[in-house]
Amino acid sequence: MQSTTAETVRTGLSRRGRWGLGEIAFWLVAAATLFFLPERHLILNEIAIIGLFALSLDLILGYAGIVSLGHAAFFGLGAYVAGILAKNGITDPLAGLVVAAIASAILGFVTSFLVLRGSDLTKLMVTLGVALVLGELANQMSWLTGGADGLQGISMGPILGLFEFDIFGTVAYAYSLVVTFVLFVLARRIVVSPFGLSLRSIRDNPLRARAVGIPVNRRLVAVYTLAAAYAGVAGGLLAQTTQFVSLDVLAFHRSADVMLVLVIGGVGYLYGGLIGAVVFKVLQDVLSAWTPQYWQFWIGLILVLLVLAGRERLTDKARFAVKRFFGRFKAQRTDAMPTTSAREI
Amino acid sequence: MAPALETRGLVKRFGGLVATDDVTFKLEQGARHALIGPNGAGKTTFINLLTGVLTPTSGQILLEGEDITRLRPELRVQRGLARTFQINQLFPAMTPLETLGLAVSERMGGGRDWWRVIGSKREIVDEIVEIAQRFRLTDVLDERTSNLAYGKQRLLEIAVAFACRPRVLLLDEPAAGVPEAERHELLATVAALPRDVSVLLIEHDMDLVFSFADRISVLVNGALFTEGTVEEVSSDPRVRAVYLGESVDE
Numbered sequence: 001m002q003s004t005t006a007e008t009v010r011t012g013l014s015r016r017g018r019w020g021l022g023e024i025a026f027w028l029v030a031a032a033t034l035f036f037l038p039e040r041h042l043i044l045n046e047i048a049i050i051g052l053f054a055l056s057l058d059l060i061l062g063y064a065g066i067v068s069l070g071h072a073a074f075f076g077l078g079a080y081v082a083g084i085l086a087k088n089g090i091t092d093p094l095a096g097l098v099v100a101a102i103a104s105a106i107l108g109f110v111t112s113f114l115v116l117r118g119s120d121l122t123k124l125m126v127t128l129g130v131a132l133v134l135g136e137l138a139n140q141m142s143w144l145t146g147g148a149d150g151l152q153g154i155s156m157g158p159i160l161g162l163f164e165f166d167i168f169g170t171v172a173y174a175y176s177l178v179v180t181f182v183l184f185v186l187a188r189r190i191v192v193s194p195f196g197l198s199l200r201s202i203r204d205n206p207l208r209a210r211a212v213g214i215p216v217n218r219r220l221v222a223v224y225t226l227a228a229a230y231a232g233v234a235g236g237l238l239a240q241t242t243q244f245v246s247l248d249v250l251a252f253h254r255s256a257d258v259m260l261v262l263v264i265g266g267v268g269y270l271y272g273g274l275i276g277a278v279v280f281k282v283l284q285d286v287l288s289a290w291t292p293q294y295w296q297f298w299i300g301l302i303l304v305l306l307v308l309a310g311r312e313r314l315t316d317k318a319r320f321a322v323k324r325f326f327g328r329f330k331a332q333r334t335d336a337m338p339t340t341s342a343r344e345i
Numbered sequence: 346m347a348p349a350l351e352t353r354g355l356v357k358r359f360g361g362l363v364a365t366d367d368v369t370f371k372l373e374q375g376a377r378h379a380l381i382g383p384n385g386a387g388k389t390t391f392i393n394l395l396t397g398v399l400t401p402t403s404g405q406i407l408l409e410g411e412d413i414t415r416l417r418p419e420l421r422v423q424r425g426l427a428r429t430f431q432i433n434q435l436f437p438a439m440t441p442l443e444t445l446g447l448a449v450s451e452r453m454g455g456g457r458d459w460w461r462v463i464g465s466k467r468e469i470v471d472e473i474v475e476i477a478q479r480f481r482l483t484d485v486l487d488e489r490t491s492n493l494a495y496g497k498q499r500l501l502e503i504a505v506a507f508a509c510r511p512r513v514l515l516l517d518e519p520a521a522g523v524p525e526a527e528r529h530e531l532l533a534t535v536a537a538l539p540r541d542v543s544v545l546l547i548e549h550d551m552d553l554v555f556s557f558a559d560r561i562s563v564l565v566n567g568a569l570f571t572e573g574t575v576e577e578v579s580s581d582p583r584v585r586a587v588y589l590g591e592s593v594d595e
Contacts, residue, residue: 005474005483012442012487013470017462194450195459201436201447208434211396212448212509213422 016192026271027181034174041169047281048176049237052183054261054273056230061259062268063191064223065203066115069124069255070131071231073111074104076250078232080138083151083245091157093175093240100236101229108228112221128255135250150246154239165241172241179237180274183230188270190226199223260303347410349374349543350395350426350513355404357390357567364390365401366568372513372545379546379554382564383587388547389431391564392515396428397421409512423452425512429502431521431547437491441482441501444490445473448508472508480504480534496527500534507538514538516546520553532556555579563587 033044053075060066078100085096114126138145145151158164163171190196202209202216210216239245248254257280265276283302287295350372357365364387372378382388393399395406397418406414413421436444449472450458477483480500485493490501503519516535523531536557538544548554554561554575561578563570565587571578578584 005477005486006470008483008486009442009446009470009473009477012440013446014462190459192462193459194447194461197439197443197447198451200439201444204436204438205434208430208436208505210418211422211428211430211434212505213419213451214447215417215419 017189023271026274030177030181034170034177038168038170041173043281043285045169045173045176045241046238047277048173048180049234049241050258050261050281051274051277052176052180052237053231053234054258054265054276055180055184055187055270056227056234056273057258057262058267058270058273059187059191059227059230060224061262062270062272063196063199063203064220066220066224067120067123068115068127069252069259070127070129071227071258072250072252072254073127073131073134074108074228074231075235075238075254075258076131076134076138077107078104078235079239079245079249080145080151080235081232082236083154083239084144086154086156086240086243087151091155092161093156093159096156096240097179097233097236100232100239102232104232104235105225105229108231109221109225111228112224115224116217116220128252131250131252131255135247135252138247138250145245145247148247150244151239152244154243154245156240156243165243169241176237176241179233183233184270184274187230191270195219195222260299263303264306346374347407348372349376349409350545351407351410352395353405353407355391355394355406356402357394357399358402364567365394366566367404368564368567368569370562370569370572372543373560374543375540376543377546377557377559378544379548379558379561380564381548381551381554381561382570386564387567388564389517390567392428392517392547395515396426422509422511425510426515427506427509427511427513428515429506429517429519431517433498433502435490435498435501435505437489439490440487441477441490441493441497441504442473442486444501444505445476445482445508448505449473449476452509476504476508479537480507481530494527496523496531499523499527499531503534507542511542513543513545516544516548518548518550519546520548520550 033040037044053071056074057068057071060068081103082096082100085099090096090099111127111130114130115123118126139147142148156165159171159175163175165171165175191199198209198214198219201212201214202219206216235249238249261276261280262273263276264279265272265274280299283299284295287298291298348371352368352370355365355368355370356363366387368391380388380391390399394401397413397416397420401414404414405412408421408424408426411424413424413426416424436447439447446469449469450466453466453469474483477486480503482497482500482504485497490498493501499519499522503516506514519535520528520531532553546554546557558575560572561575562572563578563584570587571581571584573581
């Protein structure tokens with residue numbers, strides 16, 4: 001009795017930490033695109049960057065319950081920092097990313113105190129406001145940022161002194177994908193740690209979280225800072241791989257799009273941002289080829305349907321179908337799926 | 346030895362309303378103490394002052410002789426003051442296992458640990474097992490909390506507080522709303538709480554108060570009305586008047 005309960009406890013607690021087959025397949029497919037879709041590397045690079053950006057939003061929205069309409073502030077800052085560094089002679093990409101991450105983390109830390117209190121509406125407005133302020137600053141400080149003309153003349157050195165960026169975007173995509181993967185693994189580790197569990201508890205019930213002795217505000221500051229750093233890296237990747245930064249990186253539609261991407265892919269399981277980025281970009285590609293003027297109409301319609309029908313319901317149905325399909329082949333492992341594809345890792 | 350928990354001249358005003366009126370109160374070590382009073386007597390405000398959700402207008406709160414009046418709520422928990430809620434405050438999307446794991450690892454200072462998976466520490470596992478057995482949660486550990494029977498949720502409510510390993514436990518109507526069939530299990534676990542935990546029970550249910558407590562304090566209009574042993578308080582005609590709504594003349 002004692003030992004079986006202990007076993008339940010041990011496996012129950014460590015289950016979320018294990019990688020499932022679906023996850024491994026996901027990353028294998030991602031790696032395979034490096035070799036099998038050479039003509040698509042430019043758009044894939046963009047997908048990896050948007051995916052990382054949405055992943056960073058998931059850290060605060062999906063795990064800590066902080067809504068934001070201004071996440072582009074950190075993305076844009078990271079982009080400008082990486083761009084300005086490269087323009088001024090520090091052309092090592094990884095060094096640029098580190099500095100971009102630190103700069104965004106500092107901004108995230110400082111502004112996190114603004115989103116600790118207040119309702120969701122307050123948070124939406126505060127984050128929106130911070131991004132607007134930053135956008136206008138970038139516009140005014142044209143001596144530094146290039147203003148409305150954008151930051152031009154960025155030239156990057158080779159990655160690790162070995163890999164030069166090429167015009168097909170293959171190295172760029174490989175670079176963005178590897179960075180995204182490394183940061184994903186880190187995030188995945190963090191969300192199953194005691195720290196990550198405490199974040200989920202704060203999202204579920206902050207009153208009780210305080211009552212079990214969790215310093216709620218400190219945890220929120222920590223995750224907001226972390227998410228800002230992630231967004232800064234995503235922005236830095238964009239600046240380095242496109243070798244151009246414009247005011248667009250701080251624009252409202254960046255913040256809105258990343259929310260859209262995350263909602264399409266699903267909140268609170270880390271893959272949502274990545275899957276959402278793929279779906280969003282592919283939809284954009286397909287729809288704008290089919291109907292160039294009205295593709296946003298269809299994106300909007302899909303979003304409304306998705307939210308109204310409930311993404312959870314749709315994925316649960318899909319999972320059920322998959323389970324039944326596989327169940328015919330291996331009926332004994334019915335619980336194999338949800339251990340990893342469950343929405344709340 | 347200092348009392349487990351003590352208040353000195355505790356006052357809380359909301360504008361013109363005095364919600365807590367000069368309450369000087371002692372919870373002795375190992376006590377089974379009940380706090381009763383009619384609706385609106387200020388029991389909830391008193392609890393919120395003790396746990397640090399509200400800041401008193403004046404007065405002092407001492408936990409085992411130490412002044413905690415200005416301490417933040419989570420620090421009070423870390424020093425050994427835990428509470429349960431009258432209305433369940435659980436984490437619906439988490440399992441009881443995760444909930445207890447969270448509380449235990451948090452108490453051991455693991456909440457800042459962002460690298461290890463939570464189940465990797467042996468002492469955490471052992472303690473979860475012990476708490477799960479004490480509160481009869483072993484067979485539902487892996488279920489989603491929102492799917493548990495109400496009685497089990499109530500048990501989990503107390504188990505989470507207990508997982509903070511409190512020196513003082515504030516139980517806010519632990520049996521509220523529990524159906525008759527599940528009641529016995531709940532009362533048995535409450536009665537079996539270890540004696541080195543001092544318990545303050547806030548309760549409406551007089552059966553539970555009489556079976557559990559050795560001392561009773563009565564709160565009326567924010568002030569301590571009277572205090573004494575179960576016999577003294579239950580035979581006090583003034584208490585019957587204010588609390589049970591009977592006239593003193595009867």
